[in-house]
Amino acid sequence: MPTEDKPRAVKHWRDCTDVYDFLEQIRLRPGMWLPDGSLHHLQAVLIGYQVAVAVHSVGDPCDFWHGGAFSQWLGKHLDGNSPLGWASDIERNTPTGSTPVQEFFRLLDAYRQDTATDAAAIVSP
Structure with missing residues (x-):
C-alpha cells in the first residue's frame, strides 16, 4: 500500500514480490499496462496472475477473482455487485472527475x- 513516506519505484514485473507489489507497478504506469484504461483488461491480468500462482x-x-474477497468487500461498499464482476461495478460507479483506473x-x-x-x-484481544 503506498504511503507518503515510502517512495514508489518503477521496477520490472519479475522483481515484484506479490500481487500488491505488481499492482503498484500498474499504478505507476497505467498506460503501459492498460492502454485504453479499461478495468476489464486489469481484471483479466489479475485472473491470469491468480491462475499462474495456482498452477505453480x-x-x-x-483476492481479485470474481466473487473473491475484493469483490465481496466492493459489494458491501457499492451496495451490491453485478454478475459481470468488479471491473464493471467500478466502471459503473466511477465518480465524475475520476477515471475507472483511478x-x-x-x-x-x-x-x-x-x-x-x-x-x-x-490478533489483538
Whole structure:
C-alpha cells in the first residue's frame, strides 16, 4: 500500500514480490499496462496472475477473482455487485472527475486498509 513516506519505484514485473507489489507497478504506469484504461483488461491480468500462482503452487493469496474477497468487500461498499464482476461495478460507479483506473486504486487502498484493520482486530484481544 503506498504511503507518503515510502517512495514508489518503477521496477520490472519479475522483481515484484506479490500481487500488491505488481499492482503498484500498474499504478505507476497505467498506460503501459492498460492502454485504453479499461478495468476489464486489469481484471483479466489479475485472473491470469491468480491462475499462474495456482498452477505453480505459489502461496500468494490473490483476492481479485470474481466473487473473491475484493469483490465481496466492493459489494458491501457499492451496495451490491453485478454478475459481470468488479471491473464493471467500478466502471459503473466511477465518480465524475475520476477515471475507472483511478477509482480502482482508491478502492484498492481502502480495501487494503480495511483488511489490515480487520486482521489487527483479530490478533489483538
